[in-house]
Amino acid sequence: MRTLIEGGTVVGPSTRLEADVLVDGEHIAAIVARPTPTDRTPGLMADRVIDATGRYVLPGGVDLHTHLELPVSGTVTADDWVTGSRAALLGGTTTIVDYAGQERGGGLMAGVERWRERAAGRACLDHAFHLMVTDVRPDTLEEMAAVVEQGVTGFKLFTAYPGTNYADDGQILAAMQRAAELDATIMMHAENGIAIDVLRAQALARGQTGPIHHLLTRPAALEAEAVQRVVALAEVAGCRLVVVHISCAPALAEVVAGRDRGLPVYAETCPQYLVLGIEDLPEGLDAARLVCSPPLRWRHEGHQQVLWEGVATGRIDAVATDHCSFTWKQKLAGRDDFTRIPNGLAVIEHRLDLLHQGVVEGRLSLERWVEVCMTAPARLAGLHPRKGELLPGSDADVVLYDPAARQVLSASTHHMASDYSCFEGLEVTGRVETVLLRGQVVVDEGRHVGRPGDGRELRRGPATMPEAGRSEG
Ligand code: URP
Ligand code: ZN
Ligand code: ZN
Numbered sequence: 001m002r003t004l005i006e007g008g009t010v011v012g013p014s015t016r017l018e019a020d021v022l023v024d025g026e027h028i029a030a031i032v033a034r035p036t037p038t039d040r041t042p043g044l045m046a047d048r049v050i051d052a053t054g055r056y057v058l059p060g061g062v063d064l065h066t067h068l069e070l071p072v073s074g075t076v077t078a079d080d081w082v083t084g085s086r087a088a089l090l091g092g093t094t095t096i097v098d099y100a101g102q103e104r105g106g107g108l109m110a111g112v113e114r115w116r117e118r119a120a121g122r123a124c125l126d127h128a129f130h131l132m133v134t135d136v137r138p139d140t141l142e143e144m145a146a147v148v149e150q151g152v153t154g155f156k157l158f159t160a161y162p163g164t165n166y167a168d169d170g171q172i173l174a175a176m177q178r179a180a181e182l183d184a185t186i187m188m189h190a191e192n193g194i195a196i197d198v199l200r201a202q203a204l205a206r207g208q209t210g211p212i213h214h215l216l217t218r219p220a221a222l223e224a225e226a227v228q229r230v231v232a233l234a235e236v237a238g239c240r241l242v243v244v245h246i247s248c249a250p251a252l253a254e255v256v257a258g259r260d261r262g263l264p265v266y267a268e269t270c271p272q273y274l275v276l277g278i279e280d281l282p283e284g285l286d287a288a289r290l291v292c293s294p295p296l297r298w299r300h301e302g303h304q305q306v307l308w309e310g311v312a313t314g315r316i317d318a319v320a321t322d323h324c325s326f327t328w329k330q331k332l333a334g335r336d337d338f339t340r341i342p343n344g345l346a347v348i349e350h351r352l353d354l355l356h357q358g359v360v361e362g363r364l365s366l367e368r369w370v371e372v373c374m375t376a377p378a379r380l381a382g383l384h385p386r387k388g389e390l391l392p393g394s395d396a397d398v399v400l401y402d403p404a405a406r407q408v409l410s411a412s413t414h415h416m417a418s419d420y421s422c423f424e425g426l427e428v429t430g431r432v433e434t435v436l437l438r439g440q441v442v443v444d445e446g447r448h449v450g451r452p453g454d455g456r457e458l459r460r461g462p463a464t465m466p467e468a469g470r471s472e473g
Contacts, residue, residue, distance in 0.1 A: 328420050
């Protein structure tokens with residue numbers, strides 16, 4: 001089956017072209033520039049033609065950081081592999097990299113296998129895995145090789161969450177050394193969990209049990225300190241590092257300082273940190289809706305501005321969602337104690353639209369939008385050029401995006417399983433219209449027309465971020 005996508009503007013990480021795209025089976029066969037925007041390309045024969053006039057023709061989105069069906073805080077995230085992956089597709093994401101988890105006392109491959117079982121036959125999109133290493137032991141370090149062999153080339157470690165996911169500096173260094181040997185990537189949740197636990201206990205002892213104290217006990221300085229430390233550990237180990245879900249200016253500055261020393265250290269942020277601030281928290285218990293870690297930051301301190309500039313200039317490499325959705329009832333587990341609120345927000349459906357607001361507002365270029373949402377995440381995941389860019393031979397994951405459509409984000413219209421929206425009432429310009437997954441139309445006029453099980457697991461290689469030519473700001 002040959003499909004011709006004609007009449008659109010094809011956008012890549014460094015190009016914007018009036019061009020037609022020919023899809024043959026599961027792959028991109030050709031991208032042919034039109035002499036003028038309204039010309040049609042002669043000689044491209046196809047079984048089906050999709051009219052993309054007035055639309056951007058984009059590579060499918062790649063979300064480097066998701067949590068579907070994650071058991072956490074005595075519950076399981078609201079979105080499972082069907083609902084979460086369907087919502088992602090409807091938002092223009094065709095590939096996710098989800099975090100499989102090691103059980104404490106358990107092995108690494110057992111974690112990968114558990115996640116494979118959950119995704120198999122249910123994922124609506126292509127997917128790959130990182131592995132959260134929550135118990136660094138000598139045998140765990142050994143087993144990292146088998147995991148990489150299986151195409152899982154990213155390992156997440158935590159300086160946060162003592163007692164559950166936390167690893168100490170020695171464990172982190174040892175895992176980083178092993179990752180360096182294996183050409184794997186360490187994904188780091190960097191907050192000083194030991195110090196945060198002291199602040200949390202002090203707040204509870206003062207009777208400060210409300211959700212706002214989740215945010216106030218995780219200050220930006222303790223994120224920045226942890227980033228500085230893990231960058232130093234990565235430098236000693238000689239390993240590639242992605243600091244995930246960066247929420248604030250001083251934490252980003254530590255990544256930039258590492259990079260200025262020539263280290264392969266990369267920064268990921270999330271739409272929630274770009275768009276929301278502590279000022280947006282509802283009063284009282286309702287603030288539990290926006291509890292995540294790292295927390296939202298004060299807008300008046302300028303973090304959002306610095307993060308947007310980072311996205312625009314290349315100091316931030318990738319924008320992922322850290323999608324970790326809960327219902328309001330699940331959040332209410334922390335009604336009397338903020339430390340019991342399950343951490344995380346439902347974002348997987350809105351990443352492209354929220355970042356497109358940056359394009360609309362002149363904060364970043366169209367090309368950079370594609371780079372941070374598609375190409376760089378694919379490179380960091382070791383999935384490029386198969387994913388993340390429209391190139392001859394790449395998978396035909398294609399998004400037709402209407403840049404002029406207007407929509408209001410709301411729980412009443414979103415497709416995520418969370419029964420509230422973190423972005424309720426936010427008006428955005430731009431909307432995903434059509435999505436192809438490996439040549440198959442899976443979203444048509446904003447409706448999911450694919451099936452659970454359409455998605456395949458992708459075996460990852462090493463990350464392929466270009467060292468030269470990165471757009472440092
Ligand atoms: O609050 C968050 N971010 N929950 C998801 C788990 C994590 O730490 O990434
Ligand atoms: Zn994390
Ligand atoms: Zn996460």
